[in-house]
Amino acid sequence: FFLTYLLCNFIFNLVISHQPAQTISIVFQSFFNSIAFLALIMIPEPKTSPALPTQQIIVGLLAGAALFLYSSILVRFVEEPFITTILTANLFTLYIKQKRLFQ
8 A cells, every 4th residue: 555655656746746856755754644544554454454465455556546646636626635545445345345356
């Protein structure tokens, strides 16, 4: 999850704004705040995360991309990107568990 978010953020700032150093400083500053809480506590929470490692990787990739989209591109439309990311990850997990995908 965190690596996907970091990679998307780095590529976006490198291609769009041409400021990779700013991206690195923003990621390091924010990692110890809400992103650390989201990445280390909320996303891997056992009740709502997938059981199988393959499913965890897929949901982590999708949730990282969703956080990037909500916090950079869709920032005008999403009031709270972290809560929206948790809800999105829970929806991905529900869909994967219902359809029994990636087993």
